[in-house]
Amino acid sequence: MLRQDNSTLPGSDELAHILNTEAIRPIPPENTALHFPDFASFKAILHHYNLPSDILDTDTLTIHTIVSQGSDLLDRLVPAILQNPDTSLLNAAYTYLTEEDTPHKSDLIFVFGSRTPLRAEKAAELYHQHISQKIVVSGGNPIYHSGDTEPEALRYKEILVDAGVPEACIITEEHSITLPDNVRSSLNLLEQLHLSPQSLTVVNSPYAQRRGWAVLKKHLPTSVQIYRVNADCAEEYKASNWYKQEKTLRIILNEFIKMRASVAYNTA
Secondary structure, eight states: OOOSSTTSOOOHHHHHHHHHHSOOOOOOGGGTTOOOOOOHHHHHHHHHTTOOOHHHHOTTOOHHHHHHHHHHHHHHHHHHHHHSOOHHHHHHHHHHHHOOOOOOOOSEEEEEOOSSSHHHHHHHHHHHTTSOSOEEEEOOOOGGGTTOSSOHHHHHHHHHHHTTOOGGGEEEEOOOOSHHHHHHHHHHHHHHTTOOOSEEEEEEOGGGHHHHHHHHHHHSOTTSEEEEEEOOOOGGGSTTTGGGSHHHHHHHHHHHHHHHHHHHTTOO
């Protein structure tokens, strides 16, 4: 059964479909043996609630095992946090995921697609601040929204144009279904367009910023500079609220499981 939203992790059949569908792109040789996520803050949470951290420590686990065991682990962790949140540990994990940079002029602005307009609105703001005159928007529809007819990238293009960004300044990648697919499909498209950016400003939701950065770092040459800029987010996803309800708690902690799965699959 397919997921209904991103508060749960994919089952084995859905994961197999994702892996068979995603775009292919070689890793730069200098990054082959490197992994960019850090799991110390999540491991501290697991230890505090007396839960195992095997999926973070064992190098031989497959991506399927990590996603399956990670889902089971969150089923135990989330109720424990809701009952007795340790705000110090939770804030450390949230701070790690949401870290951003001071905006700098870049060759392009890279925007991960979403169901909300907030990332597109931030990209338009950066365009008008002259951060870059080129915007790449990436996103088809997640599997759990596969019935939608308009890709996220096209929705974002409409928002950008309405916000005063010239259509000629927007590149859309309209088929990717996951964040690693966003990255690989978009880099493949840029290559086809004979574009080789040496600097990117990456716009993402705060809680997904670290994972987007890690996947981009894995797939880009080390010489390419990445600047992270967070879009706004709904109140329930902000630092003071995210751990107070089950859905947002799962969505944000899922980021660590997804990053660990990407490490196993050598895409982060």
